[in-house]
Every structure is written in structure tokens, then in C-alpha cells.
Amino acid sequence: xxxxxxxxxxxxxxxxxxxxxxxxxxxxxxxxxxxxxxxxxxxxxxxxxxxxxxxxxxxxxxxxxxxxxxxxxxxxxx
Amino acid sequence: xxxxxxxxxxxxxxxxxxxxxxxxxxxxxxxxxxxxxxxxxxxxxxxxxxxxxxxxxxxxxxxxxxxxxxxxxxxxxxxxxxxxxxxxxxxxxxxxxxxxxxxxxxxxxxxxxxxxxxxxxxxxxxxxxxxxxxxxxxxxxxxxxxxxxxxxxxxxxxxxxxxxxxxxxxxxxxxxxxxxxxxxxxxxxxxxxxxxxxxxxxxxxxxxxxxxxxxxxxxxxxxxxxxxxxxxxxxxxxxxxxxxxxxxxxxxxxxxxxxxxxxxxxxxxxxxxxxxxxxxxxxxxxxxxxx
Numbered sequence: 001x002x003x004x005x006x007x008x009x010x011x012x013x014x015x016x017x018x019x020x021x022x023x024x025x026x027x028x029x030x031x032x033x034x035x036x037x038x039x040x041x042x043x044x045x046x047x048x049x050x051x052x053x054x055x056x057x058x059x060x061x062x063x064x065x066x067x068x069x070x071x072x073x074x075x076x077x078x
Numbered sequence: 079x080x081x082x083x084x085x086x087x088x089x090x091x092x093x094x095x096x097x098x099x100x101x102x103x104x105x106x107x108x109x110x111x112x113x114x115x116x117x118x119x120x121x122x123x124x125x126x127x128x129x130x131x132x133x134x135x136x137x138x139x140x141x142x143x144x145x146x147x148x149x150x151x152x153x154x155x156x157x158x159x160x161x162x163x164x165x166x167x168x169x170x171x172x173x174x175x176x177x178x179x180x181x182x183x184x185x186x187x188x189x190x191x192x193x194x195x196x197x198x199x200x201x202x203x204x205x206x207x208x209x210x211x212x213x214x215x216x217x218x219x220x221x222x223x224x225x226x227x228x229x230x231x232x233x234x235x236x237x238x239x240x241x242x243x244x245x246x247x248x249x250x251x252x253x254x255x256x257x258x259x260x261x262x263x264x265x266x267x268x269x270x271x272x273x274x275x276x277x278x279x280x281x282x283x284x285x286x287x288x289x290x291x292x293x294x295x296x297x298x299x300x301x302x303x304x305x306x307x308x309x310x311x312x313x314x315x316x317x318x319x320x321x322x323x324x325x326x327x328x329x330x331x332x333x334x335x336x337x338x339x340x341x342x343x344x345x346x347x348x349x350x351x352x353x354x355x356x357x358x359x360x361x362x363x364x365x366x367x368x369x
Contacts (some may be wrong), residue, residue: 065298
């Protein structure tokens with residue numbers, strides 16, 4: 001799946017990944033391959049991206065929204 | 079005819095002015111590129127946000143949102159976005175004029191002008207329209223390091239006031255950036271929000287899961303989209319400023335070049351006249367001796 005994390009100032013991350021964990025408003029959400037289409041609001045927290053080499057990359061966000069569609073995750077963060 | 083020394087010093091001064099305007103043009107060109115990059119950076123974010131919002135609002139009534147409240151217009155805030163510096167043609171004047179037009183159009187309302195950029199700030203600070211307490215007083219500092227966080231904190235302040243019922247309408251007045259030579263003066267209604275046009279051929283028939291639910295996502299998203307709109311206006315104005323300055327400085331450089339040409343011609347004419355004069359005097363003197 002491809003993941004894109006964008007903020008108004010710049011693009012934080014773009015690339016292939018195995019999974020991503022986002023801080024949803026009602027709790028942490030893990031998203032793996034072939035997830036159903038989803039739109040969720042995010043709260044302040046860390047986004048964890050597990051990349052192709054099984055390494056974990058973290059991004060701090062102050063809230064935002066994430067869209068999952070056809071194995072493409074777009075995180076609009078602040 | 080002006081004497082030689084005078085012309086010479088004018089040539090020197092025009093020449094150095096020309097150097098300055100030429101340098102300013104180069105600087106503006108470089109800054110314009112950076113400003114344009116910032117706009118390009120933000121575009122994907124703004125577009126995606128708009129797309130999601132449109133997806134949602136086709137199914138939901140946005141008019142219940144606190145930012146959509148239509149009230150009798152008694153208190154208006156004009157956010158006038160100018161630059162901090164001058165020497166950019168009519169760029170700032172256009173905005174200030176437009177703000178004054180809005181003031182004139184609403185004689186019954188209590189109007190405040192929140193200035194972003196020193197040029198507008200200097201015009202309105204001593205008038206009745208200076209913003210009251212609680213508004214950012216040093217909003218012009220935002221240009222020192224333009225970023226989303228600073229812009230959104232100003233936007234948030236304005237949005238809070240609107241939500242609390244202290245403002246009934248908020249306008250943004252700014253120059254939007256088309257290209258380096260063209261800026262278009264825009265007056266946008268910032269608050270209450272104008273509901274997005276629900277596209278009839280619904281952008282997506284995809285069956286999304288909404289987490290936690292549609293309403294909450296919309297309440298999350300609307301302030302974000304407002305802040306993005308606010309930030310975009312500032313970025314546009316910033317790029318427009320550099321574009322306007324570039325054009326203005328280009329013209330100034332051209333004018334200085336023309337002036338130099340004229341001055342040099344006059345200088346040479348004066349020089350030749352004085353040589354002719356000298357020869358005449360010498361010849362006349364020699365004649366007198368011979369005679």
C-alpha cells in the first residue's frame with residue numbers, strides 16, 4: 001500500500017509501506033493492506049508507518065484526517 | 079543649459095538608483111520563486127481536504143455548523159492582507175482602497191479591520207477601525223517566517239470571535255496571484271461559510287466507513303478548511319507582492335536606463351558647446367592680438 005502524509009507546509013512522507021497506525025479520535029487505528037474505504041478524523045499523536053523493510057517510522061501530528069481508498073492512505077496532518 | 083558638473087552628478091545618482099532597482103528586481107524574482115513553491119506545496123493538501131469535505135457535505139447539512147450561522151450583520155471584520163514593504167506599485171493601495179469601499183458600503187455596522195502586513199496596519203491603526211482587544215496586534219510579523227501554524231493561529235482567533243457571536247461577518251481582502259505580472263484583487267467572504275456546491279454527479283459512490291461518524295468528521299474538517307483558506311490567501315498575497323515588486327522594479331530600471339540615455343546626450347551636448355566656446359574665445363583673442 002502507498003502512504004502519503006501531507007501538511008499544508010510540505011509533504012512529510014510518501015512511499016510504500018506494510019502498515020500504518022494512526023491516532024483516531026476514538027483510539028488508535030491500525031491499517032493494513034486491503035483495508036476497506038475509510039475516512040477518519042485524527043487527534044494529536046503519533047503516526048507509525050511500518051515501511052517495506054519492517055522499520056518503523058514515526059511522525060508527530062496535531063490532528064487531521066485520513067482517507068483510505070484502494071490501498072492508498074492519505075493523511076492530512078497538521 | 080545646465081552646467082557640466084550638475085549633469086555629471088545627476089548621471090551618477092540615476093546610475094546608482096538604477097543599480098538598486100535592478101538588484102531589487104533580482105531579489106524579488108528569487109523570493110517569488112520561493113513563494114510560488116509554498117503555494118504548490120499546499121495545493122495537494124487543500125485539494126484533498128476539499129474533496130473529502132465535498133464527499134461528506136453532499137450527505138450532510140452544513141448550515142447547522144457554528145461557522146455557518148447567518149446573523150444580522152452588525153459587526154464586520156475585514157482582514158486586509160497587504161505586504162510589509164512598499165515599492166511594489168499599486169499592490170497595497172488596491173487592498174486598502176477595497177477595504178475602505180467595504181467600510182463605506184456598510185454605514186450602519188461596527189467595522190474592524192484586522193491588518194496582516196504593515197502597510198495596511200499603518201493606515202488603520204489610528205482610525206476607528208483598528209481592531210479591539212483580543213486580536214493579534216503584531217500580525218505583520220507573520221511574513222518573517224511564513225508558515226501554517228502562525229497563519230492558523232490568527233485564523234483561529236477570528237473564528238473564535240465569530241463563534242462567540244462577537245462578529246457577524248468576516249471578509250478577506252487580498253491580492254490573489256495569477257502570474258508575476260498580474261495580481262487580482264479578491265474579496266472573499268470568510269465567515270459565515272458559504273456552503274460548498276454539492277456536485278450533482280457525486281464525486282464518489284464509494285462506500286466509505288466513517289470513523290467516528292460523518293457529523294464529527296465534518297465538525298473537525300470545517301475549521302481546517304477555513305484555516306487552509308486563510309493560509310492560502312496569505313500565501314497568494316505574498317507571492318503577489320513579490321510579483322508586483324518585480325514588475326515595478328523592472329519598469330523602474332527601464333525608466334532609469336532611458337533617463338541615463340537622455341542625460342548622457344545632454345551632457346555631451348553641453349561638453350561640446352563648452353569646447354566650441356573655448357575655441358571661439360581663443361580664436362577671438364588671437365585675432366585681437368594680430369589686429
